[in-house]
Amino acid sequence: MAHWLFKSEPSTWSWDDQVAQGDAGEEWDGVRNYQARNFMRDMKKGDTGFFYHSQSEKAVVGIVEVIAEAHPDSTTDDERWECVDIRALRPLARPVTLADAKARPDLSEMALLRNSRLSVQPVTEEEWRIVCDMGGVEP
DNA sequence: GCCAACGTTGGC
């Protein structure tokens, strides 16, 4: 099972919005970047990911699960763009901030730190365990 | 609010 990171501006789509969708989840639509789209195409049902708040908060706040694999993005007729569906699994006991992650030498290779503009990113098994541990949540 | 980094577009 692979791990990922989904980035969102809380003012546009927040963790609370995601939680409100319950187990039905929601499309991760609106992505218009090939790299991010390609990562979504690689996702499998049951993969898990971090939900990251950009802008004001800059922290991983929750864990989500992929519940539907890549399909056309309903917000556009452009067939190039696809997205997955995700649902909220559980919040982190303590959000892991960007500053927290930067302070960890063992997270220095994380895509979040190396390419801050990528909105959907892969997370390695090791990074997954470290961030879950820092956040006080079961991996 | 600014600016650096990066992706995309379009002219040649």
Place this chain on the structure above:
DNA sequence: GCCAACGTTGGC
């Protein structure tokens, strides 16, 4: 196919 111009994102 290259590269300059432009737009967007996100950290500070």
